[in-house]
Amino acid sequence: MNIPFLDLKRIPVGIKDELTRTFRRMLEEGIFSGGKEVNLFENNIASYLNIPDFVSCSNGTDALEIALRLLNIGPGDKVAVPALTWVSTAEVVKLTGAELVFVDTDKDGLIDLDNLIELPLDHLKAVIPVHLYGQIAAMEKLCKWSKEKGIKVIEDAAQSFGAKLGNKASGAWGDIGCFSFYPTKNLGALGEAGGIFCKDEELMLRARQMINHGQSYRDKHEILGKNARIDSIQATFLNVMLNYFDQWQIQRKELAKIYLEELSEIKALKLPLNCMQSQHSLHLFTLQTPLRDELRAFLLENGIGTAVHYPQIIPKMKPYHDGKSYPNAQKISQQTLSLPLNPFLTKKEVLYISRFIREFFKNQKTSFAIL
Numbered sequence: 092m093n094i095p096f097l098d099l100k101r102i103p104v105g106i107k108d109e110l111t112r113t114f115r116r117m118l119e120e121g122i123f124s125g126g127k128e129v130n131l132f133e134n135n136i137a138s139y140l141n142i143p144d145f146v147s148c149s150n151g152t153d154a155l156e157i158a159l160r161l162l163n164i165g166p167g168d169k170v171a172v173p174a175l176t177w178v179s180t181a182e183v184v185k186l187t188g189a190e191l192v193f194v195d196t197d198k199d200g201l202i203d204l205d206n207l208i209e210l211p212l213d214h215l216k217a218v219i220p221v222h223l224y225g226q227i228a229a230m231e232k233l234c235k236w237s238k239e240k241g242i243k244v245i246e247d248a249a250q251s252f253g254a255k256l257g258n259k260a261s262g263a264w265g266d267i268g269c270f271s272f273y274p275t276k277n278l279g280a281l282g283e284a285g286g287i288f289c290k291d292e293e294l295m296l297r298a299r300q301m302i303n304h305g306q307s308y309r310d311k312h313e314i315l316g317k318n319a320r321i322d323s324i325q326a327t328f329l330n331v332m333l334n335y336f337d338q339w340q341i342q343r344k345e346l347a348k349i350y351l352e353e354l355s356e357i358k359a360l361k362l363p364l365n366c367m368q369s370q371h372s373l374h375l376f377t378l379q380t381p382l383r384d385e386l387r388a389f390l391l392e393n394g395i396g397t398a399v400h401y402p403q404i405i406p407k408m409k410p411y412h413d414g415k416s417y418p419n420a421q422k423i424s425q426q427t428l429s430l431p432l433n434p435f436l437t438k439k440e441v442l443y444i445s446r447f448i449r450e451f452f453k454n455q456k457t458s459f460a461i462l
């Protein structure tokens with residue numbers, strides 16, 4: 092058997108047909124920027140997330156950069172970011188000219204609030220919690236602290252579309268929430284796409300202008316902006332994909348449950364036990380083991396693709412180097428392995444992968460303490 096980590100060619104044929112028909116309809120309508128599909132997409136997302144409005148944009152990275160610009164963050168300001176995340180979260184801070192302050196994560200990879208609270212507050216303008224792997228950070232506590240200190244909260248909800256804390260969606264807790272619809276995300280386009288939600292209506296209006304050259308309407312340029320509009324064709328595809336989101340979450344949870352059952356006996360593995368919680372939007376199934384690289388190589392030899400999210404923490408990368416240590420984030424980057432988990436995978440494949448993982452650990456001479 093050959094099981095890639097994620098194979099988007101496996102989108103079910105019925106959905107492929109639906110997407111093709113959608114594309115043909117667009118060709119016939121001849122509207123490739125803006126248009127009613129974009130409005131429809133924004134309304135669909137707003138109602139799905141139960142938020143008053145949603146501004147679609149070019150991608151998740153632009154969403155984050157626009158969030159910072161909307162809050163006038165730039166040179167002389169500091170922004171706190173978890174040490175472990177996809178590079179975008181830190182990249183955008185640098186692009187605005189602000190200074191990065193890294194915060195270690197907890198053992199699950201979420202920003203550690205105890206560390207955050209200890210940061211010196213001078214010039215600290217914003218914090219960007221990242222809802223990594225589909226889990227959601229402790230937003231209630233974080234927002235309360237930020238409000239007290241006058242610090243803005245920008246949520247990086249790129250990996251957590253649909254996750255909830257109580258009744259409130261990830262991305263709706265902070266001052267601004269940023270979303271990505273990159274093809275591999277939980278809700279994925281067939282290309283690049285993203286979106287922004289601002290709690291403040293006025294800011295939301297400016298977000299809408301900023302993604303469209305600062306225009307309030309055609310040729311009326313009110314503020315400094317750029318072109319960060321969504322592609323209409325991606326909005327159209329996402330309108331189709333959103334209809335399958337709930338069903339695909341159910342399928343992801345069913346597959347994750349099999350992994351959890353099949354791998355529960357392996358002492359050298361830390362399993363993502365929180366992923367079955369109803370508020371968790373299952374994105375990645377991440378294991379932790381000190382034998383990560385060996386396990387990964389063994390699975391690959393047997394035709395099973397895996398991924399590492401992420402092999403290096405941001406403050407160790409050349410453009411962001413700060414020489415400090417972030418033990419929890421570091422440990423996750425060295426020990427975490429993402430197993431295939433997507434709605435195009437069969438139960439049989441998950442059982443097959445689990446069998447090879449058990450076999451790998453059975454063959455280890457040394458035994459490991461429980462992590």
Ligand SMILES: *Cc1c(COP(=O)(O)O)cnc(C)c1O
Nearest residue numbers: 150151152177179249250271273
């Ligand atoms: C994917 C991702 C982004 C960036 O989204 P793009 O649409 O690829 O620009 C930002 N942050 C996190 C945590 C992500 O996973």
